[in-house]
Amino acid sequence: MARPKYPQPTPAELEALHVLWDKGPSTVREVMEVLEDSRPRAYTSVMSLLSVMAEKGLCDRDLRGRAFVYKPKLDRGQTQGGLLGDIVKRAFGGSASSLVAQLLEQTRPSSSEVDQIKKVVSEYDKKHKK
16 A cells, blocks of 8 residues: 655655745756755656655646646745644644744744844734734
């Protein structure tokens, strides 16, 4: 029996999605050329990766001439929101405060980043206290 596909993008799929978000609709070769900056990959590996992503519903593909052109189904924010929601639920029992505490401990943000975080929290508070 085949292992079920995880609905969230894998690390390799996220790399490909970043290329598609940054470049826009792209062929396998175009994605491969960008990914080679971080780690060389075979054309067939990138083609397989994008095909699996299309099967999972992470991207659409259209035939243009002899090549498929891939584009993400969701924008960057929607994908990040889905990933974060999944992590909060699975790793932090749904607790946003536990996530933030762990995030602060792991990343050790600068004082300017902490000020920016406080600003975001303040804006969220104002928006949702109607």
